[in-house]
Amino acid sequence: MRILFFLLVPFLSIAQKTPALFVNPFIGTGGHGHTFPGATLPFGMVQLSPDTRVDGSWDGCSGYHYSDSIIYGFSHTHLSGTGVSDYGDILLMPMNLENASAEKLDYPSKFSHKKEKAGAGWYEVYLEKHQVMAEFTASTRVGFHRYTYKGKNAAIVLDLKHRDELLEGKIEQIDAYRIRGMRRSKAWANDQVVYYEMEFSQKITNIKGSSKSELGDLNAIFEFRNMSSTKLEVKVGLSFASQEGAHLNLTTEAKAINFDQAKQNAISNWSTELNRIQVQGGTDEQKHIFYTALYHTMIQPNIASDVDGNYRGMDKKNHHAEHPVYSVFSLWDTFRAAHPLYSILFPQRQADFIKTFLLMYQQGGRLPVWELAANETDCMIGYHSVSVIADSWSKGIHDFDSTLALEAMLKSANWNHLGLPQYKAFGHLTVDDEPESVSKTLEYAYDDWCIAQFAETLGDSATAQKYYLRSQGWKHLFDQTVGTSTGFMRPKKNGAWLNPFDPYEVNNNYTEANSWQYSFFVPHDLKGLASMYSSTNLLISKLNLAFTTNSKTTGREQLDITGLIGQYAHGNEPSHHMAWMFTELGQPETSQKYVRQILNELYTNNPDGLSGNEDCGQMSAWYVLSSMGFYPFCPGKPLYTIGNPLFNEVQITPSGGTPFTIKTSGTGAWITSVNGTNRFELDHSDIVAGKTILLERSDTPPLPVNPNFMKFPGKQILPAPVISTSQMVFRDSLIVSVMPPELGCRMFYTTNGIPPNLDKSAVPIGLGEEIRIVNSCQFQVMALKDSLMSPITNAVYFKIPHNYTVEIKSKYNPQYSAGGDQGIIDGLNADENWRKGGWQGYQAQDFECIVDLQKNIPVQQVSASFLQDTRSWIVFPTNVQFLYSTDKENWKEMGIDEPTVKPEDYTIQRWESRVPLELNDGKPDSRFIFKPINARYLKVKAKNFGKLPDWHMGAGGDAFIFIDEIWVK
Numbered sequence: 001m002r003i004l005f006f007l008l009v010p011f012l013s014i015a016q017k018t019p020a021l022f023v024n025p026f027i028g029t030g031g032h033g034h035t036f037p038g039a040t041l042p043f044g045m046v047q048l049s050p051d052t053r054v055d056g057s058w059d060g061c062s063g064y065h066y067s068d069s070i071i072y073g074f075s076h077t078h079l080s081g082t083g084v085s086d087y088g089d090i091l092l093m094p095m096n097l098e099n100a101s102a103e104k105l106d107y108p109s110k111f112s113h114k115k116e117k118a119g120a121g122w123y124e125v126y127l128e129k130h131q132v133m134a135e136f137t138a139s140t141r142v143g144f145h146r147y148t149y150k151g152k153n154a155a156i157v158l159d160l161k162h163r164d165e166l167l168e169g170k171i172e173q174i175d176a177y178r179i180r181g182m183r184r185s186k187a188w189a190n191d192q193v194v195y196y197e198m199e200f201s202q203k204i205t206n207i208k209g210s211s212k213s214e215l216g217d218l219n220a221i222f223e224f225r226n227m228s229s230t231k232l233e234v235k236v237g238l239s240f241a242s243q244e245g246a247h248l249n250l251t252t253e254a255k256a257i258n259f260d261q262a263k264q265n266a267i268s269n270w271s272t273e274l275n276r277i278q279v280q281g282g283t284d285e286q287k288h289i290f291y292t293a294l295y296h297t298m299i300q301p302n303i304a305s306d307v308d309g310n311y312r313g314m315d316k317k318n319h320h321a322e323h324p325v326y327s328v329f330s331l332w333d334t335f336r337a338a339h340p341l342y343s344i345l346f347p348q349r350q351a352d353f354i355k356t357f358l359l360m361y362q363q364g365g366r367l368p369v370w371e372l373a374a375n376e377t378d379c380m381i382g383y384h385s386v387s388v389i390a391d392s393w394s395k396g397i398h399d400f401d402s403t404l405a406l407e408a409m410l411k412s413a414n415w416n417h418l419g420l421p422q423y424k425a426f427g428h429l430t431v432d433d434e435p436e437s438v439s440k441t442l443e444y445a446y447d448d449w450c451i452a453q454f455a456e457t458l459g460d461s462a463t464a465q466k467y468y469l470r471s472q473g474w475k476h477l478f479d480q481t482v483g484t485s486t487g488f489m490r491p492k493k494n495g496a497w498l499n500p501f502d503p504y505e506v507n508n509n510y511t512e513a514n515s516w517q518y519s520f521f522v523p524h525d526l527k528g529l530a531s532m533y534s535s536t537n538l539l540i541s542k543l544n545l546a547f548t549t550n551s552k553t554t555g556r557e558q559l560d561i562t563g564l565i566g567q568y569a570h571g572n573e574p575s576h577h578m579a580w581m582f583t584e585l586g587q588p589e590t591s592q593k594y595v596r597q598i599l600n601e602l603y604t605n606n607p608d609g610l611s612g613n614e615d616c617g618q619m620s621a622w623y624v625l626s627s628m629g630f631y632p633f634c635p636g637k638p639l640y641t642i643g644n645p646l647f648n649e650v651q652i653t654p655s656g657g658t659p660f661t662i663k664t665s666g667t668g669a670w671i672t673s674v675n676g677t678n679r680f681e682l683d684h685s686d687i688v689a690g691k692t693i694l695l696e697r698s699d700t701p702p703l704p705v706n707p708n709f710m711k712f713p714g715k716q717i718l719p720a721p722v723i724s725t726s727q728m729v730f731r732d733s734l735i736v737s738v739m740p741p742e743l744g745c746r747m748f749y750t751t752n753g754i755p756p757n758l759d760k761s762a763v764p765i766g767l768g769e770e771i772r773i774v775n776s777c778q779f780q781v782m783a784l785k786d787s788l789m790s791p792i793t794n795a796v797y798f799k800i801p802h803n804y805t806v807e808i809k810s811k812y813n814p815q816y817s818a819g820g821d822q823g824i825i826d827g828l829n830a831d832e833n834w835r836k837g838g839w840q841g842y843q844a845q846d847f848e849c850i851v852d853l854q855k856n857i858p859v860q861q862v863s864a865s866f867l868q869d870t871r872s873w874i875v876f877p878t879n880v881q882f883l884y885s886t887d888k889e890n891w892k893e894m895g896i897d898e899p900t901v902k903p904e905d906y907t908i909q910r911w912e913s914r915v916p917l918e919l920n921d922g923k924p925d926s927r928f929i930f931k932p933i934n935a936r937y938l939k940v941k942a943k944n945f946g947k948l949p950d951w952h953m954g955a956g957g958d959a960f961i962f963i964d965e966i967w968v969k
Contacts, residue, residue, distance in 0.1 A: 019274035020267060022291035023120040028081065028614050030066035030607030032059060032562060032571070035296065035614050036078045037118040039136040039143070041266055042273045042298040043326070043349070045238055045249075047078040047087075048136045048143035050111075050125060054163055056085035056187070056953050058559060063088050063163070066607035071127065072108045074136060075162060076143045076238055077194065080299040081614020082330065083560065084379065085953075086188035086372060088163035090196045090236065096130040097223065098151035107157045120274065120295055121266030137263040140303055141249035145234040146259040152227040154202075156234065160218040163187070169218040176203045179222070180243060189375035193312060194238055195246040199254075200224070201233040233259050240327070240373065241318050245306035252307045273298060276345050276655070277628070281648030288605040290627055290646070293620035297338055300616040301326040301353060304374070312374045314364030324349075326356045329371045330616035332380030332443075333573050335387040337621035340632040343395050344687055346655050350392050351399035357385050358401060361408035366415055381436060381511050382443035383412040390450035391635040393457060395684045402458055409451045410463070413444075420444070427717070427791045428476035431493040431509060435835025438477055438491050439511035439574070442521045445473040449524035450636045456713070468714035474522050475719045476791070480532050480741075487533060487542055489519040493837075495779070495795035496726035504567065505555035507815050508835040512560040513574045514553055516546050516567035520578055523634035526585065527709040528716075536707055540585050546578065547594060556815055563602045563611025565594065570602050571612020576622055580631045580641045584708045588680050589701040592644040592670060595626050599646060628652075629662055629671070629695065630682050637710065638684035644671045645695070658690030666697035678705045718788035721747055721781050728819075729798045729826045734773040738765055738781050741790060749781040755792055756782050773797050800827055802853075804968070809848040816841030818964060825851060830964040832908050834867055834874065844958035847877065847942040851966055856886055858932035861969040862894065863914035864940050867962035868901060870952070875903045875959040877942035880913040884935035891939060903945060913942075940966060 028035030038049020052068035053060030061082050063075065073093035079086060093107040109129035116125040124135040133148040147154070158179070160169040164187030171181045180197040202224045209220035224232060237250025254262070274294055279287065304327035305311035310318055311325040342350045360368050360376075367385035370377045386409045393402070414420065419434030423444055429437035449471035456464035479486045479497060491498040491509035503515035510518050520543060522529045533539040551564040562571030569575045579598060582590035602611040603623050610619050625631050629645030650662045664671070673696040674680055680702075682693065719741035727734060738747055748762040749771070756762035765771065765781065773779070776799045783790040806825045818824060818840045830838025853859075862884075868876045882894040895915040945959040 018271055019277070019291045019294075020120045020271040022287045023270070023274070023295045024288050024292045024605060025118040025120070025123070025295070026066065026607050027289070027292045027605060027609040028296065028607070029062075029064055031610065032559065032612055033608065033610035033614050033619075034059065034061045034081045034083070035610070036062040036064045036080060038064075038074070038078065038123045039121055039138040039266065040299055041121065041138055041140050041269050043301060043303055044138060045141045045240075045303045046076050046138045046143045046236075047080075047299070047302075048074060048076050048138050048145075049078050049123065051075055051088055051091065051162070055955075056163065058083070061085045066113075069110055069112075070108050071111050071125065073157065073159060073162065074134065074145070076196070076236055079328065080296065080616055081610075081619065082616065083613050084188045084377075086164060086192070089183055089185070089192075089194045090238070091157075091159045091162040092145065092234065092236070093157045093159070094127065094130055094132045094134060094147040094149070094232070095155040095157060095221070096132055096149055096151070097153035097155050097225065098149070119267070120270035122263050135259065137259065137266045139253040139262060139265065141238055141307065142254045142262075143236040143238070144254070144259050144262040145236070147232045147234075149230045149232065152225075152230055154224045154227060154232055156200075156222045156224075156232070158220045158222065166218060167191070171209075171218065171220050173204070173207065180246065182243065188377055188379075189373040191316065191375060192373040194240055195243045196236055196238055197243070197246040197250050198234055198236040199250065201231075202227045239306050240304050240312045241306055241310045245308070245310055248308060249306055270295070276653050277624075278651045279628075279647040279649070282646050285605050286627070286646050289603050289609065290624065292605075293603070293623040296614055296620035297341060297617040297624060300328045300330070302328050314360045314371075314374055314376065316374065317363075319359070319363070321355075321359065323352045323355050325359065326353055327371060327373055328616060329353075329357075329368050329385075330618070331368065331370060331384040331388065332382060333615035333618035334621070335384040335391075335635055336573055336576050336618060337625055337632060338617040339388045340391060340635050341621045341625060343392050343397060343684075344652060344654055347395075347397050347657070348399065348655060351397050354389055354392060354397075354400045354405070357389070358404055358408060361404075361411070365411070367408050367412040378418075381418070381440050383415075383447050384443070385409075386412065386447050386450045386454070387635050390454040391632070393454055394636060394638040396688060406451075406455060406458060406460065406463070409454065413448060413451060413467075423473065424470075426476075426794075427470070427473045427720070428492075430495075431491050431498055431837055435508045435833060436511045438489050438509050438515070439513065439518055441477055442474050442489065442518060445471045446521070446524050448473070452714075453636050465714050468712070469717060471524060472528070472717045474525075475528070475532065475717060478519075478529075478532050478719075487519075487538075488515045489521075490515065492722070493726040494728050495723040495781075495793040497722060498726055502554055504553050506553050506558045506561060507555045508837065511574070512558055512572055513569065514555070514561075514567070516549070517561075517569050517572075517574050520546070520581060521574060523577055524636065524710075525712050526581070526707070528712060530585070530707070530709075536585055540582065540587055543578065543581060543585070544590065560612060563598075565597065568594075570598055573615065573618055576618070577631075577633055580633050580643065583641050583643065583680050584633055586705050586707040588643070588705060589670065591641070592702070595643050599623065599627055634710075639708075640682040640684070641708070642671070642674050642680040642682050642695070652687065654687070657688065660687045660690050661692040662695065663692060664695045664697050668697045668699035670698050670701045671695045672698040672700065672702040678702070680705065681708055716788065718742070718745070718783060718785050718790040720791045720793045721745070721783045723779070723781065723793060723795050728796060729800050729822075729828065730773065731800050731803065732774075734797060735770050736773060736779065736795075737768060737770050738793075740767060740783055742785060745783040745785045747781055747783045749779060751777040751779055753778045756780055775799055798826070798828060802827075804854065805852045806966070807850045807852070809850070810842050810845050812840045812842055813960075816960075816962070824849070824963055825966050828965070829865065832867065832910055834869065834872075834962055839867055839962040839964045841874070842944070842961045842963075843873075844944070846944050847940070847961045847963060849940055849966070850888070851938040851940070851968065853936050853938070853968065856934050856936045859884065859935050859938070859968060860932045861914060861916060862938055862940070863912050863967045864942070865964045866899075866911045866913060866942065867909075867964070868899075868903070868905070868911065869908045870903055870906050873948060873954055873957060873960050874962045875945040876901060876911050877961050878945055879943050881941040882915040883939040883941070884933060885937040885939070886935060888937045894933070904951065938966075938968065
């Protein structure tokens with residue numbers, strides 16, 4: 001259903017509408033956009049919005065979904081477009097006491113979209129159950145409520161237990177008009193604290209509920225009987241730092257102003273910021289989408305410091321800063337387009353973001369990855385704060401400590417987690433090192449290029465050269481293997497390409513994507529990528545195929561992969577640069593075609609008007625920049641790729657800056673020249689200088705141009721050689737060969753654990769030469785070409801010490817196979833990081849297998865290892881039964897084991913289920929020597945947990961059993 005846009009001044013003509021009046025906050029509240037429609041200010045601390053979902057479900061991450069018909073209340077903090085749920089703090093809900101009692105917290109109410117309106121800075125809705133018109137607006141740190149009741153006897157519910165897990169809370173009455181308190185909770189942020197103080201326009205006549213800090217009943221009902229009018233206003237000040245901060249914020253921002261004044265201030269504030277971009281031409285629909293997108297880019301990050309500069313730091317202590325401090329940094333998303341947009345519109349605010357990063361580094365030890373409410377969630381991958389810093393610096397934003405920034409960059413790039421030690425040692429990650437190894441390698445490489453760029457501008461050439469070398473790590477995962485090249489970024493396992501390989505498959509080797517969507521993420525070295533394809537034209541052909549191949553993915557179902565054009569997935573960030581890549585490669589016609597298709601088809605003026613999660617402004621920033629006709633293809637260099645704007649003229653006025661203008665002339669569907677040239681590139685200095693860029697239109701598509709290849713400074717690397725098989729275990733022997741990274745290489749290997757550094761133990765190996773492995777060993781190989789030496793490729797081979805076989809009666813998920821049936825008896829224990837692929841996974845079924853020992857032998861003990869990661873739907877079996885037989889027909893029970901860990905325990909952990917049999921004797925010093933039984937066949941049966949219960953965010957889904965190794969003593 002199409003949203004009707006509600007005008008503040010209904011008699012204004014469309015032509016008279018200001019940018020703020022084009023904002024439709026309902027865009028993205030349906031589908032999987034995960035936005036909210038409530039009241040907030042640009043980058044404000046308060047997001048006062050209705051909550052229609054309390055379960056933290058996927059489409060309830062913002063607290064609101066357009067398909068719902070029940071409102072539970074109005075809370076003061078919300079996330080915009082994230083993929084994980086949090087916030088929803090300090091919920092208020094009006095109740096009408098004219099015909100009802102407030103004895104019970106039965107406050108949810110039905111509502112209709114017909115009586116729901118929203119605009120930039122305000123929201124209103126009619127609550128059918130309570131017959132109350134509820135209106136909301138906000139200042140930066142204060143939420144303003146106005147409730148119009150049927151009569152003069154009213155109540156308001158305050159619920160601190162709303163949504164996430166409450167750790168601590170407080171409700172305290174100050175006087176007849178004011179309440180204060182705090183809330184500490186745990187969800188995505190493990191330890192979030194918010195203080196509040198609220199002031200009512202009417203006198204509180206009674207309070208029911210709890211004003212204590214026990215967690216059993218942290219809610220209250222405030223009654224207002226015999227009010228002087230049917231209207232009740234509430235002002236709620238927030239602070240993340242202190243109770244005093246909440247009071248100061250409330251009195252500073254809300255003193256002596258009523259609801260109408262606050263609403264007008266909010267509209268004026270939004271008008272000022274949205275007016276920074278003026279567009280002419282285009283349709284009314286395009287303007288609604290454009291200005292709503294611009295609005296969404298300014299909802300987060302959020303101011304986190306009080307009016308006096310106090311804030312809560314990453315060390316959970318209070319600090320003071322002379323500049324604004326912010327929170328909610330979805331950097332894996334926003335480094336791509338949102339932060340480059342802030343560098344244009346709000347250069348000083350962007351500097352304050354970076355100064356906030358540096359405070360987080362000083363208090364938490366590293367730069368933020370995905371920071372939320374002074375908590376590091378470590379969600380997503382990379383260390384993209386360095387991209388924001390390097391990009392801003394390249395664009396002249398220097399109002400921060402550059403020496404400290406470089407120190408923080410290097411510390412974050414060398415942190416001992418998420419595969420970084422292996423990445424540093426070998427230049428790339430493999431499946432054995434880390435899940436999502438391909439994506440992490442590619443994004444680490446890009447971030448390292450950003451560090452190199454920044455270091456170089458500071459005159460630190462040694463650091464720059466080191467990180468230019470690291471930034472080429474993507475080459476180790478690009479399959480250009482001699483004779484077998486697929487031209488994709490592929491995962492490696494045990495020194496070999498992981499097989500079978502399907503570029504359409506969504507699996508744990510990529511981050512919310514597949515190989516099609518990640519194989520083009522080398523924005524910092526397009527010339528290098530083209531050379532790996534042997535020519536730019538071959539790369540263009542492969543990129544074209546990405547947009548024209550079928551849109552079906554295989555493997556795991558991934559809710560983030562939406563907005564598909566071929567295998568281009570606009571609903572998720574890894575694809576966002578791809579349509580612009582054609583112009584960078586010299587094909588502006590193709591970029592203009594696909595960018596225009598995305599703008600026209602994947603954004604609409606409807607609740608489901610976003611093709612994927614808004615992700616704190618990134619999805620909208622792509623639209624804002626692309627519709628203006630330019631895009632930051634590679635943040636970190638002060639250049640933009642020029643395309644085909646939706647509007648005839650765009651004027652951008654940065655905060656404190658000079659207006660910059662883009663104009664189009666002529667007619668036709670294509671942009672063919674830029675200021676009379678065929679250089680489809682815009683320099684950031686032109687924006688700062690306030691120049692005018694003239695784009696010429698034509699009915700004829702633009703001709704191919706020279707690629708926008710940057711010169712890549714520093715030495716080149718030689719990729720690592722690739723071993724022929726990823727097999728790790730064998731029984732008798734194993735044949736391996738090695739494929740060189742490039743023709744003309746010499747290669748050397750060792751099997752004695754000593755790296756093949758051309759010493760006497762290193763053995764030359766030729767192309768296609770086969771080596772027979774007969775014993776367990778470490779196989780290491782390296783390549784030489786001219787003066788270049790590749791990293792060492794490592795493989796470990798393990799000779800199975802038995803001849804057991806296994807027959808699995810259940811069917812494992814193909815993505816969780818542990819290498820095949822024999823993977824659960826091969827003698828290798830997988831670690832608890834199940835995404836590496838070492839576990840077998842069975843969903844919605846019990847597990848059963850029979851191990852054949854090949855002959856009757858004495859058995860002292862049998863065990864089986866299981867994994868629990870409840871958050872990921874992996875739950876210990878309810879029990880495990882062990883049986884034995886000598887003939888496979890007559891079975892005897894050895895015992896049943898049950899886990900002691902509850903499924904509600906979200907800790908990732910292993911359980912060794914075992915049957916000890918009977919003790920040989922009862923002596924305490926017998927060292928647990930078990931009485932053996934005689935058996936050839938062993939049966940292991942594990943009972944699946946079943947459907948996930950109501951307390952789980954995946955309630956109703958089917959649990960997995962994860963098993964790795966069955967051990968026989």
